[in-house]
Amino acid sequence: xxxLGVLLEKEFLQLFRDPFMPKMIVFFPILVMLIFxxxxxxxxxxxxxxxxxxxxxxxxxxxxNEIEHSAYFEFQEVAKDYDRALLRLEEDRTDAIxxxxxxxxxxxxxxxxxxxxxxANAVNAVKGSVGSQYLTQITGSAQQEFxxxxxxxxxxxxxxxxxxxxxxxxVYRNYMIPALMIMLLILVCGFLPAxxxxxxxxxxxxxxxxxxxxxxxxxxxxxxxxxxxxxxxxVAISIFTSFILYGLVPSGxxxxxxxxxxxxxILMSALGxxxxxxxxxxxxxxxxxxxxxxxxxxxxxxxxxIESMPEWAQYFTFILPSRYFNTIxxxxxxxxxxxxxLRLEYAALAAFGLIFGLLAxxxxxxxx
Amino acid sequence: MKRKRGIFIAFVKKEFWHLLxxxxxxxxALLIPVVLMILFGFTINxxxxxxxxxxxxxxxxxxxxxxxxxxxGNPYFTSVGQIPPTRIDEILRRGVADxxxxxxxxxxxRLSAARQGLPAEPLAQLVMDASNPNTAIQGAAYLQGVIxxxxxxxxxxxxxxxPQMKSAFYFVPGIMGMLFLIICAMLTSVAIVREKERGSMExxxxxxxxxxxxIFAKMIPYFFLSCVNLATILLLSRYVLKVPLxxxxxxxxxxxxxxxxxxxxxxxxxxxxxxxxVTALTISAMGLIMPSVMLSGMLFPIxxxxxxxxxxxxxxxxxxxxxxxxxxxxxxxxxxLILDDFLILLGMTVAxxxxxxxxxxxKID
Amino acid sequence: MTHCNDCLISxxxxxxKFGDFTxxxxxxxxxxxxxxxxxxxxxxxxxxTAMRMLCGLxxxxxxxxxxxxxxxxxxGERIKAHIGYMSQKFSLYEDLTVFENMRxxxxxxxxxxxxxxxxxxxxxxxxxxLEERNTLxxxxxxxxxxxxxxSVATLHRPKIIFLDEPTGGVDPIxxxxxxxxxxxAAAGGTTLFVTTHYMDEAEYCGRVxxxxxxxxxxxDSPARLKKMYGAASMDEVFRLLARGAERGG
Numbered sequence: 001x002x003x004l005g006v007l008l009e010k011e012f013l014q015l016f017r018d019p020f021m022p023k024m025i026v027f028f029p030i031l032v033m034l035i036f037x038x039x040x041x042x043x044x045x046x047x048x049x050x051x052x053x054x055x056x057x058x059x060x061x062x063x064x065n066e067i068e069h070s071a072y073f074e075f076q077e078v079a080k081d082y083d084r085a086l087l088r089l090e091e092d093r094t095d096a097i098x099x100x101x102x103x104x105x106x107x108x109x110x111x112x113x114x115x116x117x118x119x120a121n122a123v124n125a126v127k128g129s130v131g132s133q134y135l136t137q138i139t140g141s142a143q144q145e146f147x148x149x150x151x152x153x154x155x156x157x158x159x160x161x162x163x164x165x166x167x168x169x170x171v172y173r174n175y176m177i178p179a180l181m182i183m184l185l186i187l188v189c190g191f192l193p194a195x196x197x198x199x200x201x202x203x204x205x206x207x208x209x210x211x212x213x214x215x216x217x218x219x220x221x222x223x224x225x226x227x228x229x230x231x232x233x234x235v236a237i238s239i240f241t242s243f244i245l246y247g248l249v250p251s252g253x254x255x256x257x258x259x260x261x262x263x264x265x266i267l268m269s270a271l272g273x274x275x276x277x278x279x280x281x282x283x284x285x286x287x288x289x290x291x292x293x294x295x296x297x298x299x300x301x302x303x304x305x306i307e308s309m310p311e312w313a314q315y316f317t318f319i320l321p322s323r324y325f326n327t328i329x330x331x332x333x334x335x336x337x338x339x340x341x342l343r344l345e346y347a348a349l350a351a352f353g354l355i356f357g358l359l360a361x362x363x364x365x366x367x368x
Numbered sequence: 369m370k371r372k373r374g375i376f377i378a379f380v381k382k383e384f385w386h387l388l389x390x391x392x393x394x395x396x397a398l399l400i401p402v403v404l405m406i407l408f409g410f411t412i413n414x415x416x417x418x419x420x421x422x423x424x425x426x427x428x429x430x431x432x433x434x435x436x437x438x439x440x441g442n443p444y445f446t447s448v449g450q451i452p453p454t455r456i457d458e459i460l461r462r463g464v465a466d467x468x469x470x471x472x473x474x475x476x477x478r479l480s481a482a483r484q485g486l487p488a489e490p491l492a493q494l495v496m497d498a499s500n501p502n503t504a505i506q507g508a509a510y511l512q513g514v515i516x517x518x519x520x521x522x523x524x525x526x527x528x529x530x531p532q533m534k535s536a537f538y539f540v541p542g543i544m545g546m547l548f549l550i551i552c553a554m555l556t557s558v559a560i561v562r563e564k565e566r567g568s569m570e571x572x573x574x575x576x577x578x579x580x581x582x583i584f585a586k587m588i589p590y591f592f593l594s595c596v597n598l599a600t601i602l603l604l605s606r607y608v609l610k611v612p613l614x615x616x617x618x619x620x621x622x623x624x625x626x627x628x629x630x631x632x633x634x635x636x637x638x639x640x641x642x643x644x645x646v647t648a649l650t651i652s653a654m655g656l657i658m659p660s661v662m663l664s665g666m667l668f669p670i671x672x673x674x675x676x677x678x679x680x681x682x683x684x685x686x687x688x689x690x691x692x693x694x695x696x697x698x699x700x701x702x703x704x705l706i707l708d709d710f711l712i713l714l715g716m717t718v719a720x721x722x723x724x725x726x727x728x729x730x731k732i733d
Numbered sequence: 734m735t736h737c738n739d740c741l742i743s744x745x746x747x748x749x750k751f752g753d754f755t756x757x758x759x760x761x762x763x764x765x766x767x768x769x770x771x772x773x774x775x776x777x778x779x780x781x782t783a784m785r786m787l788c789g790l791x792x793x794x795x796x797x798x799x800x801x802x803x804x805x806x807x808x809g810e811r812i813k814a815h816i817g818y819m820s821q822k823f824s825l826y827e828d829l830t831v832f833e834n835m836r837x838x839x840x841x842x843x844x845x846x847x848x849x850x851x852x853x854x855x856x857x858x859x860x861x862x863l864e865e866r867n868t869l870x871x872x873x874x875x876x877x878x879x880x881x882x883x884s885v886a887t888l889h890r891p892k893i894i895f896l897d898e899p900t901g902g903v904d905p906i907x908x909x910x911x912x913x914x915x916x917x918a919a920a921g922g923t924t925l926f927v928t929t930h931y932m933d934e935a936e937y938c939g940r941v942x943x944x945x946x947x948x949x950x951x952x953d954s955p956a957r958l959k960k961m962y963g964a965a966s967m968d969e970v971f972r973l974l975a976r977g978a979e980r981g982g
Contacts, residue, residue, distance in 0.1 A: 006841060009840075010829065133506075283397075303661070334499035367790055368792070
């Protein structure tokens with residue numbers, strides 16, 4: 001215990017004496033919470049639309065008009081022909097083309113309508129698919145409006161009502177904030193311990209420790225505890241910042257948010273230590289850690305849905321702790337889920353924590 | 369002049385020797401980008417294609433059975449089966465399903481009314497887990513489309529350039545942009561700061577060799593290393609991920625090589641503002657990951673950002689590279705159409721190298 | 734061969750191989766209490782590798798040995814409680830002060846806070862170093878760093894102190910002072926095991942061994958060695974012995 005005490009004292013002295021780290025630990029989460037919740041949105045708006053009107057009827061003008069006045073669209077112009085519109089699309093001056101065939105109004109009034117065609121630039125898959133969905137809706141409602149004005153029954157559009165739970169206002173920020181907290185923890189608790197230990201290796205200071213009777217578990221604990229504290233400080237700062245800036249509070253229990261973070265921090269920093277134990281240079285450690293971290297971030301469901309991955313990759317995500325942590329954080333933060341609802345995820349996270357913790361103690365060798 | 373060139377070559381040789389001797393680091397630096405490229409190229413996808421749907425069916429009927437079958441046959445949906453109405457909230461909260469379709473008692477009657485074009489009550493109620501608004505918006509649109517598919521007059525929709533919506537195409541330039549920036553920045557910043565830490569940089573700086581020579585000699589081996597990475601990544605993109613690379617290899621290579629130089633310059637600049645390897649790596653890895661993933665247009669389109677962040681994203685080199693590479697690799701535009709991106713990247717490279725050299729020179733005086 | 738039980742270090746046929754390369758090749762020697770034992774050899778002769786095995790930092794490939802009465806193969810961690818070690822590369826924490834380093838290592842060896850304070854002050858006073866007590870170690874000149882590293886290695890009053898090239902890169906005056914410190918420790922009953930490639934420093938040692946290509950080529954007091962080889966200085970002895978060397982230099 002006494003040994004652990006002096007080692008911890010040393011770690012904290014070094015941490016506070018570093019000209020860079022303490023500032024980083026405070027300002028990095030604030031900056032991230034300030035900037036990135038605004039970035040991470042997949043909501044589609046301002047879709048630039050070009051209308052090719054070959055019908056030139058009151059209906060086709062109505063459709064153009066509806067598009068022009070919709071908040072989702074940025075009406076470009078009415079093009080003469082489809083080829084010219086397509087050229088604009090290739091030059092990235094428009095995102096979608098609505099092409100109304102000649103004689104469209106007439107065919108509708110006869111009861112056997114021709115088809116409007118909608119072409120969208122799908123290089124941005126979300127924009128393409130959502131944009132064309134919006135366009136489908138808006139052309140449909142324009143036609144209905146037109147028919148009603150003419151007093152013609154027979155094309156009522158049936159509907160399905162939609163109830164949005166947990167995030168009624170559909171604010172994307174709220175969905176991103178828990179994921180940003182996870183990214184922060186992955187970066188801070190993954191990179192810092194790995195760099196710290198390899199730094200001691202490169203400088204030779206770890207050898208001076210290895211030649212003393214310090215137990216390896218005690219030394220590892222002294223390395224890990226400061227990063228648990230740092231991780232919790234980072235979480236607290238980001239929760240507080242997101243509350244101040246966006247008024248977002250966990251709809252589930254605060255304690256459970258911290259509990260999950262605690263387990264994840266242990267797991268992540270232990271993983272950093274394992275990587276450091278296998279690396280002899282900083283650059284090697286940082287490359288290995290970068291590898292792990294990018295997989296955790298990009299495949300853990302933080303930024304893109306796991307369900308969208310190919311099936312083999314979805315199975316692969318079962319070995320990523322970030323996957324479980326992501327589910328827990330979002331469900332607790334946004335849906336008010338409890339530890340009971342998420343018992344499987346907590347169990348998986350705890351198991352990973354145990355495994356990595358053990359690995360950290362085993363892979364550190366005082367003797368070669 | 370000749371003597372100077374001799375010194376330069378000697379320095380480059382020394383740096384190459386450094387790099388090659390550390391075979392573990394070399395292996396890691398060559399393998400990791402490739403593995404990540406393949407992994408992310410195949411898996412990253414923002415397209416929604418697996419909405420898990422549960423059904424509340426108070427009064428089963430033939431038409432409801434047919435309707436639910438449509439969902440199990442559709443690749444965009446996974447059915448989680450029928451659920452009791454009391455458990456809707458629990459199912460959504462635990463994340464078992466993303467959406468629940470609640471059919472009304474008199475679904476059959478409402479359906480036939482709709483088919484005859486009569487104004488009808490809602491066909492069904494959709495309860496969405498809107499914690500992810502994107503899934504909620506898109507999923508609701510998809511689900512409505514399927515439920516109403518038979519009864520509505522819908523236009524023909526064409527998605528261009530990538531009609532199968534294979535997102536791999538779209539993300540390959542993004543992944544390249546992120547990987548090159550971070551890896552090159554880490555390699556150069558640490559290589560220079562390591563010499564500072566060990567004190568060998570001072571020895572070099574007091575020698576008659578000009579800082580420019582020392583710095584370029586340091587960067588050349590990493591430039592070659594990155595070229596090897598570029599070659600593997602382009603080959604993989606073409607033959608494994610099947611990215612079309614339509615604009616021709618010359619302009620793709622041109623932009624990529626410039627971008628590699630820029631990324632090395634970013635590392636160089638970082639090395640002039642830090643004195644310790646830990647700090648240099650914290651900045652080049654931790655500091656660059658977030659902006660180059662989030663502000664580069666890799667996953668989140670620049671045009672969706674608020675104005676201020678759009679301006680901010682202009683300083684992220686990856687933004688311009690990704691924009692250019694998407695146009696070249698996927699859309700197959702001519703080089704002249706990405707000239708603005710190219711010039712911005714060039715300007716950034718020159719500016720960063722100039723800044724770094726200024727700082728180096730300052731220190732000698 | 735049996736081990737010398739009264740000796741603090743006793744080694745028989747100690748060998749370390751890295752793949753095909755034999756860094757240390759069947760060395761055997763004994764070091765008694767209070768002795769200053771010089772472990773001489775060119776760079777790459779295997780001195781540091783041998784020393785690391787004695788300190789429990791590295792496992793021998795074969796051979797046996799005892800340090801402070803404990804088996805080097807099986808009781809590495811128990812050896813560590815009784816030895817002090819100063820590595821070739823300065824390895825105290827540069828971002829901690831002089832006293833903070835002492836408090837850390839004192840604490841690790843189980844000294845109480847008061848004990849550490851007393852011993853640290855005594856040491857610093859003896860070195861005329863009290864005003865640097867709260868100076869960051871990184872800002873000290875190299876000579877002072879080396880003296881400090883040695884003092885920290887003696888803080889817990891170990892039976893044996895291992896010093897790996899302690900005077901590398903240090904000016905002649907500081908080197909002399911350093912050897913005086915070593916002599917003082919030996920007079921207090923501590924055993925010192927010192928590697929060096931400065932042959933003139935051998936004169937400070939009671940006995941020296943000369944290592945060439947992983948093997949001990951000679952082992953005796955400097956005077957007897959000079960006589961044996963008919964040489965005027967240890968430098969000459971070494972050159973005679975190292976003539977056939979394949980590595981190092």
